[in-house]
Amino acid sequence: MIRIMLAEDDEIMRITIQDRLQKYNWQVDVATDGKEAIAMLDRNSYRVILSDVRMPNLDGMALLQHVREVAPYTDIIMMTGYGNVESGIACLQQGAADYLLKPFDMDDLVIRINRILAVQNLKARNISLEDHCRQQQQQLIGSGPAMQEVYRLIEQAAPSDASILITGESGTGKELVAEAIHSASKRRKQPYIRLNCAAIPEGLMESEMFGHEKGAFTGAVKQKIGKFEMANGGTLLLDEIADLPLALQPKLLRVLQERELDRVGGNRTVKVDVRIICATAKDLSVEVEKGNFRQDLFYRLRVIPIKLPPLRFRKEDIPELTQHFLHHFSLKRGVAMSLAPEAMARLLDYDFPGNVRELRNILERTSVLAQEPTIGLADLPSDLRGKEMIHDSNQSLVLAEALARTEKKVILKALNKAGGVRQDAAELLGISRKNLWEKMKLYAIQTN
Numbered sequence: 001m002i003r004i005m006l007a008e009d010d011e012i013m014r015i016t017i018q019d020r021l022q023k024y025n026w027q028v029d030v031a032t033d034g035k036e037a038i039a040m041l042d043r044n045s046y047r048v049i050l051s052d053v054r055m056p057n058l059d060g061m062a063l064l065q066h067v068r069e070v071a072p073y074t075d076i077i078m079m080t081g082y083g084n085v086e087s088g089i090a091c092l093q094q095g096a097a098d099y100l101l102k103p104f105d106m107d108d109l110v111i112r113i114n115r116i117l118a119v120q121n122l123k124a125r126n127i128s129l130e131d132h133c134r135q136q137q138q139q140l141i142g143s144g145p146a147m148q149e150v151y152r153l154i155e156q157a158a159p160s161d162a163s164i165l166i167t168g169e170s171g172t173g174k175e176l177v178a179e180a181i182h183s184a185s186k187r188r189k190q191p192y193i194r195l196n197c198a199a200i201p202e203g204l205m206e207s208e209m210f211g212h213e214k215g216a217f218t219g220a221v222k223q224k225i226g227k228f229e230m231a232n233g234g235t236l237l238l239d240e241i242a243d244l245p246l247a248l249q250p251k252l253l254r255v256l257q258e259r260e261l262d263r264v265g266g267n268r269t270v271k272v273d274v275r276i277i278c279a280t281a282k283d284l285s286v287e288v289e290k291g292n293f294r295q296d297l298f299y300r301l302r303v304i305p306i307k308l309p310p311l312r313f314r315k316e317d318i319p320e321l322t323q324h325f326l327h328h329f330s331l332k333r334g335v336a337m338s339l340a341p342e343a344m345a346r347l348l349d350y351d352f353p354g355n356v357r358e359l360r361n362i363l364e365r366t367s368v369l370a371q372e373p374t375i376g377l378a379d380l381p382s383d384l385r386g387k388e389m390i391h392d393s394n395q396s397l398v399l400a401e402a403l404a405r406t407e408k409k410v411i412l413k414a415l416n417k418a419g420g421v422r423q424d425a426a427e428l429l430g431i432s433r434k435n436l437w438e439k440m441k442l443y444a445i446q447t448n
């Protein structure tokens with residue numbers, strides 16, 4: 001429920017405004033002077049404060065200054081009397097969101113509050129869009145059986161609010177899967193926020209997750225909203241969850257169980273409604289055995305587990321991924337890039353310890369550096385060209401066969417197109433004449 005504070009010393013005015021605003025299902029707490037308002041601000045979070053300028057004990061300007069310091073996410077509308085436009089402008093200069101000259105129309109007040117709430121919603125949405133933008137143009141690619149299973153799990157998991165644990169080696173697309181789940185869920189129009197548990201110093205993690213109040217610790221000069229509150233109504237991805245400090249794990253468990261949290265240095269409880277997705281490249285059950293991760297939290301987080309296979313176990317997706325990334329980099333470079341068959345063969349033979357991220361990086365680098373629009377073997381990084389390639393025995397045997405068949409087909413096609421002229425066929429294939437000759441021998445291809 002949207003919470004609004006009304007600070008006004010005039011009783012009739014107070015009752016009239018409160019009655020009217022409550023009709024919109026807003027919770028309206030009233031304060032009779034500035035001091036009382038400050039005390040209430042310590043106990044609760046408000047989206048909007050509506051304050052009179054002239055009040056006993058502590059006036060509206062002092063309250064405004066206090067709110068700006070301790071609650072930067074709360075907007076304040078000032079009510080000034082006697083047609084005092086200068087005072088209204090002074091309020092805006094001090095950081096008020098708006099002002100109203102008394103006497104004012106109640107409809108006008110409601111419109112202004114709604115406008116402020118809309119801007120607040122936009123700001124929250126903006127934070128989540130920034131996160132989205134990073135991933136823009138990034139969709140999950142791969143139609144092999146392993147990815148089909150992943151899509152099936154995403155589809156099944158998305159509609160519920162159950163916690164999801166995505167595991168998989170680095171670069172297998174865990175973040176993309178988390179985003180796909182959010183986008184397919186009923187929360188898709190709400191914020192999607194990401195928090196990397198490994199990237200934040202341990203001492204700052206609690207405030208990053210749950211926020212803090214002004215003065216909670218040295219350096220906490222302003223109130224800060226944590227990622228949980230930012231994600232309210234939406235989804236929070238806790239990336240690298242295995243790195244969440246042990247001391248914070250009970251606090252995360254509490255949010256999951258009670259759906260409420262305490263900001264650091266705060267003495268009030270904030271209700272949150274957030275769907276949690278966790279991702280990790282580590283085996284969490286091993287971390288539990290080692291005593292680095294709480295078992296109760298582990299079970300709570302892995303209600304739906306999704307395991308992403310490494311790229312070397314789904315090599316069938318490499319051509320499709322390659323095409324997808326090359327298309328993207330071609331647009332960036334303004335040249336239609338393609339991959340020579342033997343370069344593709346090398347990619348298919350490589351084990352990609354860095355998974356899809358490594359494939360993407362290789363293609364990005366080569367599409368920038370390659371002299372010709374066709375990326376050849378020589379354009380690939382040395383660890384792909386050289387003997388250092390890591391072989392996965394059974395897998396590459398099956399692939400080698402499939403590859404050989406494809407390569408033979410492509411060569412025959414090129415020779416056919418070139419009317420049997422080897423030099424032209426070699427050029428079409430983007431390989432040397434000698435290389436073509438060797439391959440023709442290998443595949444027992446004859447030309448007249």
Ligand SMILES: Nc1ncnc2c1ncn2[C@@H]1O[C@H](COP(=O)(O)OP(=O)(O)OP(=O)(O)O)[C@@H](O)[C@H]1O
Binds near residue numbers: 280357
């Ligand atoms: N199936 C996929 N289709 C398209 N792109 C993918 C796929 N999987 C991964 N990527 C790309 O690979 C890169 C790494 O993906 P992502 O960050 O999701 O991996 P991750 O598993 O979260 O890695 P880490 O554990 O290192 O954070 C990104 O650029 C992403 O777009």
